[in-house]
Amino acid sequence: MPSGKRESSADAPKQDAPDVLSFDATQNLVGFFALLLSIDRRTNPERYRSE
DSSP: OOOSOOOOTTTSOOOSOOSSOOHHHHHHHHHHHHHHHHHHHHHOGGGGOOO
């Protein structure tokens, strides 16, 4: 019989997620965020000007 108690995400067993990303995955993430930063600098240059 179900107890009616919901299992929280903290109590759920971990999906087989790796603790450390591979080198290629890390490089992809770094490159992605560098691209986002360069796009943001181009579209909002006033945010990146030093005073």
